[in-house]
Amino acid sequence: MNLKLRYVILYVSNHEKSKHFYNEILGLPIRGEHGTYIEFETGSTILSINTRESVKEITGLNIAESKTSQTFELGFVVEDVKETIENLRKQDVQILVEPIEKPWGQVVAYVADPDGHYIEICSSLD
Known part of the structure; x- marks a missing residue:
């Protein structure tokens, strides 16, 4: 098995605040955006964010509120x-x-x- 870490997804409470923080404050370019899911360029690994609500809906996983x-x-x-x-x-x-x-x-x-x-x-x- 040859595993490579390609991306990390952070579950966030406020999509707009997190988008502003990672894009505007940290300066990470947006690679792609699909609704509340956003990918940022960071080099060889992609950093993504998505709201907890969206992740629950998409995956069916039990995502803690906080x-x-x-x-x-x-x-x-x-x-x-x-x-x-x-x-x-x-x-x-x-x-x-x-x-x-x-x-x-x-x-x-x-x-x-x-x-x-x-x-x-x-x-x-x-």
């Missing part, structure tokens, strides 16, 4: 973590953890999207 705990994070690599965090702060993005250099040399910071999903903004390890 999150109760964090079980994952999204990680975005940038050239300058501190500059990126300052730009996000100016756009009223919730900064959870200020930039800090980790023992392995990577600079990381954390922000939250409109639904509270954790997003790591980090320097490359390459």
